[in-house]
Amino acid sequence: MASHSVLTILMCALILVIIMPVTAELFHNSNSELLSRQRRAVCSPDCKNGGLCVTVSGKDMCLCSLPYTGQTCTVIIDYCTTAQPEIGIDPKVAPVCLNGTCLGTVLTEPYFNCSCLPGFNGTRCENNIDDCATNPCINGLCKDLINNYTCSCYQGWQGRHCSANINDCFAGACLNGGQCIDGNSSYTCNCSDTGFRGANCSENIDDCASPSNPCSNGGVCIDGVKNYTCQCLAGYSGRNCTVDEPDCSPNPCHYNGTCLERSNQALYGNASLPYPFDGVFNYSAAAGFVCLCPNGSSGNDCSINPNDCLDPATNRSLCAHASSCTDGLASFTCHCLPGYEGPTCSIDINECERFGQPCQNGAVCKDLVADYAC
Template sequence: ALSSSGMSSEIRLQTLILVLTLAWHRASCASVSEHLSAGSDEDANELARTRRAACSEGDCKNGGICWPGAVTSSTPPCLCPEAYSGTDCTVRKDFCSSTSGGGATRASPCQNGGTCSNTDTSPWYHCSCVPGYTGTNCEINIDDCASKPCANGLCSDLVNDYSCSCFTGWEGRNCNINHNDCPTGACLNGGRCIDGNGTFTCDCTDTGFAGDRCQINIDDCASKPCANGLCTDLVKNYSCSCFTGWEGRNCSVDTDYCLSGPCQNGGVCSDGNSTFTCDCSRVDFQDDTCSSKIDDCASSPCQHGGRCIDGVRSFTCDCSATDFNGPNCQSRID
């Protein structure tokens, strides 16, 4: 069986033979003309009669010519063009047939499932190619990757099709869909997942956590916010346990122990370090909070039966019922 390339070679060979034969015919005619000029009229007439007996002008159809060389019993009467055969060049050759003259087989020139049809011009046949192929004999697989359809991947050419091998992070027929690389629960503790190219990152802003997946609780006590107390780390927060005498968010406010008014009865309060003192010197009270009334008569300062009258950090003696006088009824009246 002949391949399509073999059939094309055969056609080119036949064309070459025809061209060489015509050239030989011209040369032969010139030689014969010279010979007839030099030879006898009898030889010329004999050659003409022999050719006329074998083939006359108009016998050869479809562009065929009478055989140009010496005529013998085995010489075909007509030299036919490559598309025709037969005694008078009237048999149209079927270039699409799987068989040729003499029963020899040859393959259809159309490859890859192409449909062959005979034509009236060289190369005397036409191939209608199936999708995906082109060329005279449908021998060329069309490169479906030529248009670069794979946006983010490598293209493999198929028959009337292509296949994309996507780069990491891309998917879809043409590798133009960014794959969602954020799996469920990728970012912890309220972190926001940001899809990347084949990977992801976590935005831990305002969560109180850090780390590639927001898995680390940020130590809010690292900056030592509690000025006069102990810090306890919370989530995005902290708590201060203040030392005695301090208060406020950061234990930076000195506690005012006089604010509650601990000094009674007009005593004057003085705030101290974690304590207070009451000045009772200007009132008739005593003790830590000026809560105890001072009894200036407790020591019985009035003598000889004088009556003691308690005052403010003082006393007076009423000596009227006695025979004595003086501040303490200590002097007898003469």
């Protein structure tokens, strides 16, 4: 048996001395005599997997070799979940495999097997493999990661391994489509036909300033690249705000109100018309329209029609006896329930009179709602 197994036996024997009473005869002699006495013990059933049969306190028992335990050394200890304080392992504090998966118990020390995550090695997957050890960064500094690395390149170099020499023109020196002409540690930019100028083609040429503002009718010019756009006032459109939009077509005024375009300069200076037509035309007030509303309506587009069905004083329906009402333009119509009539359904129809005293043989007719009784 290997020396390690003998040492294990002796350690286990010492443990037995501590945890249970033993005969003085077992331990007063040398280790060799101890082993000799152990071999003379008889265990039934036999000790398996290299276990030794020993006599403790007059009782024969199996002294098992790791990683076995049990009465006959047939049970394998689960070292994925068992503490080994002699080598600093306690699964309750930290996993056996620090950066990996414990695959189970093996028959040799340390009696467990770890499958490490990529980038780690070691018995317990405790070592982060140095991915910079092969000096992958040719012209830069390497930073080790987990199963990877990054290179911080020296000036003038680029690429995954800092192996590509940077062309000065590749640094985006010429902006906005300018053509870069590489020189000796320098560059120049050709800005022709880009709409930009300057050393790096970064200054946009103002297309609104030459020769003059191209936007008409108070439009605001917005400079672009080799181009411009006009932000037209309401009522105008077109590339240069030269189109007068027909704000009154279709007519936005409800109830056939009269629509007046604010951009119609011929209407201005008329005191009989509302603002702004009673003053002087100005582009800042030329947007939109003004409605001349018919009687009974109001609002910017004549859409406000007060509910004529309601009594202004009480805010209750003018139609009596729970009759329904349809609002009109400065008018209303009551829809009377049976038995009532009149503009506001306030008249209770006398069916006795309406039907010519229908009760016969001297009976007296009594008027009811929409009915009568004899």
